[in-house]
Structure formats: structure tokens, C-alpha cells
Amino acid sequence: MDVSSLLDGLNDKQREAVSAPQSSMLVLAGAGSGKTRVLTHRIAWLMQVEQQSPYAILAVTFTNKAAKEMRERVEKVAGSNMSRMWIGTFHGLAHRLLRTHYKDANLPQSFQILDSDDQLRLIKRILKSLNLDEKQYPPRQAQGYINGKKDLGLRPSHIDAGGFPIEQNLLKIYQVYQDSCDRAGLVDFAEILLRAHELWLNKPHILDHYQDRFKHILVDEFQDTNAIQYAWIRVLAGSTANVMIVGDDDQSIYGWRGAQVENLHKFLGDFPAAQTIRLEQNYRSSANILNASNELIANNPDRMGKKLWTDDKDGEPIGLYCAFNEMDEARFIVGRINDWQDEGGKLEDCAILYRSNAQSRVLEEALLHKGIAYRIYGGLRFFERQEIKDAMGYLRLISNKNDDAAFERVVNTPARGIGGRTLEIMRTTARQQELTLWDACVRLLDEKVLSGRAANAVRGFMDLIVALRVDTEEQSLHRRTDHVIQQSGLKLMYETEKGEKARARVENLEELVTAARSFVVPEDLEDMGELNAFLSHAALEAGEGQADEFTDAVQLMTLHSAKGLEFPMVFMAGVEEGLFPSQMAIEEGDRLDEERRLCYVGMTRAMQRLYITYAESRRIYGRESFARPSRFVKEIPEQFVQEIRMRTEVKAPAVSTRFGKQDSAFNESGFKIGQRVNHPKFGEGTVTNYEGSGAQARIQVNFLDVGSKWLVIAYARLEKK
Ligand code: ATP
Numbered sequence: 117m118d119v120s121s122l123l124d125g126l127n128d129k130q131r132e133a134v135s136a137p138q139s140s141m142l143v144l145a146g147a148g149s150g151k152t153r154v155l156t157h158r159i160a161w162l163m164q165v166e167q168q169s170p171y172a173i174l175a176v177t178f179t180n181k182a183a184k185e186m187r188e189r190v191e192k193v194a195g196s197n198m199s200r201m202w203i204g205t206f207h208g209l210a211h212r213l214l215r216t217h218y219k220d221a222n223l224p225q226s227f228q229i230l231d232s233d234d235q236l237r238l239i240k241r242i243l244k245s246l247n248l249d250e251k252q253y254p255p256r257q258a259q260g261y262i263n264g265k266k267d268l269g270l271r272p273s274h275i276d277a278g279g280f281p282i283e284q285n286l287l288k289i290y291q292v293y294q295d296s297c298d299r300a301g302l303v304d305f306a307e308i309l310l311r312a313h314e315l316w317l318n319k320p321h322i323l324d325h326y327q328d329r330f331k332h333i334l335v336d337e338f339q340d341t342n343a344i345q346y347a348w349i350r351v352l353a354g355s356t357a358n359v360m361i362v363g364d365d366d367q368s369i370y371g372w373r374g375a376q377v378e379n380l381h382k383f384l385g386d387f388p389a390a391q392t393i394r395l396e397q398n399y400r401s402s403a404n405i406l407n408a409s410n411e412l413i414a415n416n417p418d419r420m421g422k423k424l425w426t427d428d429k430d431g432e433p434i435g436l437y438c439a440f441n442e443m444d445e446a447r448f449i450v451g452r453i454n455d456w457q458d459e460g461g462k463l464e465d466c467a468i469l470y471r472s473n474a475q476s477r478v479l480e481e482a483l484l485h486k487g488i489a490y491r492i493y494g495g496l497r498f499f500e501r502q503e504i505k506d507a508m509g510y511l512r513l514i515s516n517k518n519d520d521a522a523f524e525r526v527v528n529t530p531a532r533g534i535g536g537r538t539l540e541i542m543r544t545t546a547r548q549q550e551l552t553l554w555d556a557c558v559r560l561l562d563e564k565v566l567s568g569r570a571a572n573a574v575r576g577f578m579d580l581i582v583a584l585r586v587d588t589e590e591q592s593l594h595r596r597t598d599h600v601i602q603q604s605g606l607k608l609m610y611e612t613e614k615g616e617k618a619r620a621r622v623e624n625l626e627e628l629v630t631a632a633r634s635f636v637v638p639e640d641l642e643d644m645g646e647l648n649a650f651l652s653h654a655a656l657e658a659g660e661g662q663a664d665e666f667t668d669a670v671q672l673m674t675l676h677s678a679k680g681l682e683f684p685m686v687f688m689a690g691v692e693e694g695l696f697p698s699q700m701a702i703e704e705g706d707r708l709d710e711e712r713r714l715c716y717v718g719m720t721r722a723m724q725r726l727y728i729t730y731a732e733s734r735r736i737y738g739r740e741s742f743a744r745p746s747r748f749v750k751e752i753p754e755q756f757v758q759e760i761r762m763r764t765e766v767k768a769p770a771v772s773t774r775f776g777k778q779d780s781a782f783n784e785s786g787f788k789i790g791q792r793v794n795h796p797k798f799g800e801g802t803v804t805n806y807e808g809s810g811a812q813a814r815i816q817v818n819f820l821d822v823g824s825k826w827l828v829i830a831y832a833r834l835e836k837k
């Protein structure tokens with residue numbers, strides 16, 4: 117491809133950034149202004165025009181999916197194979213580094229990743245062993261403490277807990293936790309970054325090598341880097357590399373996880389020669405959507421300030437739908453998706469975004485009812501499901517018997533008579549003698565500490581693990597997986613459990629064998645064995661490459677995971693006070709700005725159509741609550757919005773208004789508008805209207821399955837839910 121075409125499809129400012137002389141640079145610009153496009157073209161430019169080798173380039177993206185897309189885009193633009201270029205997420209790249217230099221990083225070759233769920237279990241176990249009360253030291257808080265310290269680059273030895281007993285105990289938890297991870301060869305997500313950073317600091321010859329190698333470092337979504345990520349880049353860049361960062365302070369949405377938008381300012385201080393380029397034209401959204409988003413974000417203080425305009429037409433107004441409850445909301449969304457399909461639209465062009473993962477279930481149900489394919493990014497990912505983690509636990513233990521987290525997970529799953537007391541003895545021995553659980557068991561058996569029955573059970577388990585390993589050593593990954601699922605008793609355990617859920621679990625286990633069968637060791641994991649690569653892949657990419665990526669499917673995801681993406685049609689569901697902004701953000705005022713940025717991120721994902729929905733009542737987290745529309749809804753000027761009326765008009769006495777509270781007393785029948793009901797034939801539904809009185813009183817119900825129906829109350833046999 118010739119040079120001029122590298123600059124085709126770029127505006128002047130974008131060209132300036134793409135073709136700038138080799139130097140450091142900040143591209144600061146709002147959503148949809150082409151930052152990611154500029155980054156991609158810049159990489160191609162460096163190779164084609166500046167004759168840089170892909171080997172000399174390191175590019176950081178926010179998700180594995182984005183990395184994959186960028187690699188493909190660069191390959192397309194540059195027309196060459198990019199396999200030697202390092203491109204990935206901070207975690208992915210740091211993991212790669214640790215694998216290559218595991219000895220220098222003080223890790224066993226077979227080290228595995230401890231995901232946050234397993235991390236929490238381990239912390240709970242440690243709290244017990246330290247005799248600390250979970251009420252006083254909530255495990256999640258301890259987890260946050262540990263990860264927070266790691267994100268700041270702090271080891272226990274760096275921390276002075278002063279004279280504060282709580283802090284002292286948290287520090288103790290951190291220390292014990294770290295020791296047991298080190299013994300077991302486990303690294304949590306924060307540890308991956310921290311160790312990669314320490315590798316730079318402690319092993320100058322390794323740093324030298326990479327400083328020599330990477331002449332160009334490019335980072336997308338820079339506003340969401342945390343302290344350790346920035347430090348890692350900073351050290352690697354040294355005084356010679358050219359660092360190009362692109363970002364948008366208005367889209368900084370991971371402050372709660374330690375991201376520091378100040379890194380933007382820090383960068384300018386650390387790289388004084390860096391030029392700042394601002395992009396101002398938005399190419400993504402229609403004018404209505406863009407202007408509404410601009411107005412919303414203008415409510416935030418302390419912005420770096422950006423202008424964003426488009427020459428696109430106004431487009432449709434933003435649709436605002438006030439639902440009775442979450443089922444009605446889901447029904448509305450699915451209805452619109454149906455219409456979209458009828459107009460010839462593709463499902464994959466629709467995205468449903470929500471604040472909380474828990475919101476997805478109802479949406480999923482509604483989609484299932486209508487037979488609409490969907491895919492979930494993040495949230496309940498396949499590899500995060502209980503039964504899958506159980507199976508992976510066995511596989512991990514086969515690969516590394518010292519993997520304490522895996523040991524804990526499966527030692528008594530399915531139940532094999534290893535009770536709480538025996539477990540306690542194992543843990544105490546492990547802790548006191550600084551052993552892994554496996555080695556502690558070996559010792560307990562040698563020294564005949566356990567009672568006959570317990571000893572037999574433990575021996576049985578250990579024999580099982582050894583047998584699983586030996587019997588499957590020569591097998592292909594999927595045979596191995598199948599064998600382990602069967603012989604461990606896992607499958608039987610779920611098969612004998614009753615109910616829908618257990619059936620789904622068995623199906624999931626079966627799907628795992630399918631996943632193993634179709635697993636191809638990715639190029640960057642080739643240095644590991646197939647099993648280890650599979651385990652790492654599961655931990656790193658959980659959910660991102662879900663099942664069949666080729667089916668046309670609606671995309672469901674949290675607002676957070678929608679960052680950087682774009683869709684012709686976007687729904688933002690549950691835009692209510694208490695949910696979005698979240699209750700916590702409302703209570704801790706300073707988090708409100710971040711929620712507003714999240715809203716800005718959500719709105720600016722939409723290209724042509726944007727729907728915002730909220731429900732007057734919602735059952736979520738197991739309880740029902742009544743809510744008002746989010747303040748963010750009110751911050752969008754009315755001129756950009758069109759309120760969508762109920763398809764089934766609601767007559768007196770219930771009046772629902774955009775901001776008013778609904779008077780829903782439904783005196784005579786005892787039913788209320790918005791009430792959930794069950795009908796023996798039509799199933800679940802929501803009361804939307806009523807008329808008449810006495811024996812003639814009729815009630816209108818919107819059923820999930822069959823739509824809206826009028827029923828005579830006296831005969832309807834409706835049950836309140
Ligand atoms: P975000 O802040 O959401 O990450 P961004 O600034 O990275 O957005 P891109 O995703 O790079 O923006 O671009 C947004 C859309 O605009 C993409 O579809 C991209 O292909 C398109 N685009 C960018 N620049 C141009 C241009 N000069 N001409 C036409 N389309 C463009």
C-alpha cells in the first residue's frame with residue numbers, strides 16, 4: 117500500500133498525528149473523533165514510511181478484543197504480517213514478559229493466574245487461619261486493600277501500618293496471602309503488573325534488552341491507566357523511546373479500580389517534548405446524539421476541555437422510554453430490536469448496555485423468549501461459571517499440584533468425606549510449616565496425623581489427581597478434559613442434582629470439552645504446553661471470545677466494557693437514580709462525575725439510534741425498589757429527546773409521567789399498575805391497565821410470552837407475584 121493511502125480517510129489533524137516526525141505525542145480528543153484510527157494508522161506509518169520493524173513496536177489496548185482488531189486493522193493497512201509486534205492489554209503483555217523471564221521474576225515455569233473469584237476464596241481462607249472475623253474484615257475489602265496496594269507498586273515491606281490495628285491486620289493478611297501465592301506459583305491480576313514492573317527495576321539487563329528493542333510505544337485509552345501501568349511504560353520508555361498516547365479525560369471510568377486520569381498530566385511532565393494534538397470532529401454519531409452527549413458531560417467540573425462537532429445530520433432524537441418495571445423495559449427493548457430486524461437491520465449492530473451485571477438476566481430471558489440470539493461480553497462468562505471453574509480446578513491441579521487455589525476448590529467437590537476439620541488441619545499445617553496444601557497433605561499422611569477415615573479420604577483424593585495426570589498425559593486436550601470431567605466425579609455430581617440449573621451445568625461441562633477441542637494455542641502462548649496455554653487462555657480471555665462469534669447476535673455488556681466500541685443502535689437500560697448513578701456514587705459525591713463520564717461513554721457508543729430506558733419499579737439483587745429517572749436523563753436537553761409513549765395507553769387513574777411519581781392505587785381489584793402477575797396459561801406478565809368495576813372489572817396484562825391481553829378479573833385466576 118502506498119504512503120498516500122495511509123493518509124486517506126483522515127482529516128488534517130489526524131494526518132498531522134499520523135505523519136508526525138518520530139517523537140512522543142499526546143492525542144487528546146473526545147469520543148468517536150478517530151483516536152483509535154489514528155493510532156492504527158500511525159503504526160502502519162511507522163513501518164511503511166519510517167521503516168520501523170514491527171519488532172520495535174509495542175502497542176497497548178484496553179481489551180484483548182481491541183488488540184485483535186487492531187492487529188487485523190494494521191495488517192490490512194500495512195499489508196504485512198504483524199506477528200512480531202507486541203500488541204495486547206497491559207495484563208496480556210506483562211504476562212507474556214513474565215512467561216519469558218519466569219526465572220528472573222522468581223516464578224515457577226508453570227505459574228498460573230489467580231482470578232478475582234479465586235483470590236477472594238483464598239483471602240477468606242486466610243482470614244480463617246488468622247482467626248480474623250469476616251464481619252470486621254470483609255473479604256472483599258481485604259481484596260481491595262491488597263489489589264490497591266499492588267496497583268500502587270507496594271509490597272507488604274513497603275507499607276507502614278503505623279499504630280492502627282485494622283491496618284496492621286490488613287497488612288498481615290496481605291503478607292500471608294502473598295506468601296501462599298508465592299508458594300503455590302500463583303499470580304493475581306495486579307501481581308502480573310507489579311512483577312513485570314519489578315522485573316524492569318531488578319534486572320537491568322532485561323530492561324536494557326527491551327529498551328533497545330521497543331523504539332515505539334503506543335497506548336490507547338490512556339486515561340484509564342493506573343499507577344503501576346504508567347510506571348511500567350515510563351521505565352520501559354527510558355529516555356529514548358517515542359511514546360504516543362491517545363485518550364480522553366471525559367472517558368475515564370476506572371477511577372474506582374485505581375486508574376489515574378492525572379497520568380495524562382504526568383505524561384506531559386515526564387515527556388516534555390511531547391506534542392499535544394487535539395481532534396475535534398466526531399465521525400461516529402448523528403448530531404443529536406453527539407450534542408446531547410456534549411451537554412451531559414458539560415455538567416462535570418475540572419475537564420481538560422474539548423470541542424467536538426460533527427457534520428453529520430441531526431438524525432433521530434434519542435428515544436426515552438419509561439417502563440413499569442424491568443420486564444416491561446426488556447419487552448420494549450426486544451420489541452425495538454424486532455422492528456430493527458424487520459427493517460433489515462443486523463442483530464450485531466444492536467447493543468444493550470447496563471450499569472450492573474445483574475441487570476442482564478431479565479434482558480436475556482426476554483431475548484430468549486423471542487428467540488433472538490445474543491452474546492454477553494463480560495459478566496457471567498463461560499469460564500467464570502462454577503462448574504467450569506471446578507473442571508478447570510482439576511486441570512490446574514494436574515498441571516501443578518501446588519496450585520493451592522485449585523486444590524481448595526476441588527478437594528471436596530464432589531464431596532468425598534474431606535470435612536471442614538480435616539481442611540482446617542491441612543491449612544494450619546500448610547501455614548505453620550510454610551508448605552503448599554498438597555505438600556502439607558503429604559506430611560500429614562507421613563506423620564499419620566489424620567484419623568483413619570480422613571487419611572483415607574485425603575489419600576484417595578491425591579491418588580485421583582496423580583491418576584488423572586498419569587492416565588491422560590499422552591491424550592489430546594479435549595480427551596483429557598473429558599476424562600477429567602468424568603473420572604473426577606464432577607459430571608456425575610451435577611447429573612444427580614435436580615433442576616434446570618444443574619442441567620445447564622452439565623451442558624456447560626460438555627461445552628468445555630468442545631471448547632478444548634476447538635482450542636488452538638494462540639501464537640503468543642506457543643511456548644507453553646497445550647494444557648497450560650488452555651488454562652492461561654481461560655483466565656485471560658474469559659468471555660471475550662465467547663462461544664460462536666460468527667452468529668449474528670445482539671451484544672449485551674456493561675457500560676464499562678463498551679468503552680472504545682461503537683454500534684448503530686444502542687440501548688442504555690436502567691437509567692435510574694440508585695442504579696445509574698449507583699447508590700454508592702450518590703452517597704460518595706465525588707464518584708458522581710465518574711458515573712456521568714460513564715453515561716457519556718455509553719451515549720457516545722451510538723451511531724444512529726440511541727434509546728434510554730428506565731423503570732419505575734425494579735426487582736434486582738433480590739428485592740423490589742421504586743426509582744426515579746436518573747439525573748442524567750434530566751441533564752439531556754429536551755430538544756434532543758423524544759419520549760416514547762406506552763403502546764398500550766394507560767388510562768386513569770394511573771398516570772405515568774416522565775418525572776412524576778405514579779399514582780398506582782388500584783382500589784377495587786387489589787391489583788396495581790405495574791404489578792407482576794402469573795396466569796396459569798399465559799404465564800408471567802405485568803398489569804398495565806384496568807377498567808370497569810365489580811363483576812365487570814377487566815384488567816389488562818402484558819404477558820412476556822403472548823403480549824397484551826384484557827381479562828375479566830373475576831375469571832382470570834391471576835396470581836400476584
Ligand atoms: P473512542 O473515544 O470512543 O474510543 P475514538 O476517538 O477512538 O473513539 P474511533 O473509534 O477511532 O474513535 O473512530 C470513530 C469512528 O469514526 C470509527 O468508525 C472510525 O472508523 C470513524 N472515523 C475516524 N476518523 C474518520 C475520518 N477521518 N473519516 C471517516 N471516518 C472516520
Ligand code: MG
Nearest residue numbers: 151152153680
Ligand atoms: Mg478509541
